[in-house]
Amino acid sequence: QQYDYPVHKFIVDSGSTTVTISPGAQTGLFVTTGPMDPHSYRPNEFFISNWIYEGLVSYGANGAIEPQLATSWTVTDATSGGQKYRFTLRTGVVFHDGEAFNCAAVKMNFDHVLQPPLNHNWYHGWYHLPLHTTSWGCDGEVFEVTVDAPYYPFLQELSLIRPLRMLSPESFFNGRDSDPVTHSVGPHQWQRRNEGRRRARVGDGELCRRSEL
Numbered sequence: 001q002q003y004d005y006p007v008h009k010f011i012v013d014s015g016s017t018t019v020t021i022s023p024g025a026q027t028g029l030f031v032t033t034g035p036m037d038p039h040s041y042r043p044n045e046f047f048i049s050n051w052i053y054e055g056l057v058s059y060g061a062n063g064a065i066e067p068q069l070a071t072s073w074t075v076t077d078a079t080s081g082g083q084k085y086r087f088t089l090r091t092g093v094v095f096h097d098g099e100a101f102n103c104a105a106v107k108m109n110f111d112h113v114l115q116p117p118l119n120h121n122w123y124h125g126w127y128h129l130p131l132h133t134t135s136w137g138c139d140g141e142v143f144e145v146t147v148d149a150p151y152y153p154f155l156q157e158l159s160l161i162r163p164l165r166m167l168s169p170e171s172f173f174n175g176r177d178s179d180p181v182t183h184s185v186g187p188h189q190w191q192r193r194n195e196g197r198r199r200a201r202v203g204d205g206e207l208c209r210r211s212e213l
Contacts, residue, residue, distance in 0.1 A: 005047040038165040039113050046161045053165030056087055056106070056143070057158050065155045069093065069101065069166060070143070073155075082134065083150055087143040095168035103138035105169050110136045110145075112172065113163050115180040129157040129164075 007021060038053040057073075060066040070087035078084045093101035112118075119130035132147045132154070147154060158164055172178035 007047065008051060038167050039109075039163045049165060050161045053161075053167070055158055055160075055165045056089075057155055059156065059159040063156075065159060068159075069106075078146055080134075080146075080148070082132075082146055082148045085145045085147075085154065086139070087145075089141055089143060091141075095170075097168050097170055099168045099170050101166065103141045103143050105166060106143045107136060107138055108169050108172070108176070108178075109164065109166050111180040112178070124163050127157050127160065129154060 005021075010019065012019060036048055036052060038049050054068050056068060056070040058066050058068040067090075069090050071090050073085055073087045075083050075085050087106075089103060089106065090101070095101060095105075099105070113124060114130050114133060114136075118124050119133075124130045128151070132149065132151045134146050134148050136143070136145045138144070169176045
């Protein structure tokens with residue numbers, strides 16, 4: 001897997017703020033991003049996905065887990081022997097296609113990403129979150145996730161660039177009516193010309209919350 005290049009943190013000391021870069025990609029020197037689907041892997045590049053999509057939490061300095069699309073969370077022991085996480089979601093967030101970010105959108109992303117066989121240990125199961133997550137759903141606008149046992153890297157794994165960054169419901173194969181059993185998560189994008197170069201639209205999966213997005 002490719003790692004993130006923190007290009008968004010570059011600071012130009014002088015001269016033009018338009019900078020041309022050539023990061024390494026899975027096919028060699030960067031030429032194209034490939035499909036920008038936040039839920040799957042090759043030939044995607046992590047640094048592109050990290051510019052576009054956000055998750056419930058993010059990975060901060062010194063390993064701190066910081067709020068992103070969830071403003072806060074709690075964890076309590078469940079009677080089953082596992083634990084329940086409750087995420088209070090950020091309000092006033094919309095996707096670039098105008099769709100509202102809400103608990104239903106979060107649940108839809110979890111429904112598709114954690115749908116068998118994608119939660120097998122040879123796909124998303126490589127990082128074990130899907131293997132321990134037993135249920136998820138909405139309590140109003142609070143998103144709840146239950147794991148089968150105390151799993152210390154749960155929040156760390158939610159902060160990863162893939163596969164649980166949030167995609168707009170309307171960017172799924174059949175919109176909000178997409179069946180997680182029969183429909184893949186995408187990318188299902190169209191392409192257009194821009195200044196003589198062929199560029200893929202990002203499937204309207206971006207989230208606009210911060211002014212710089």
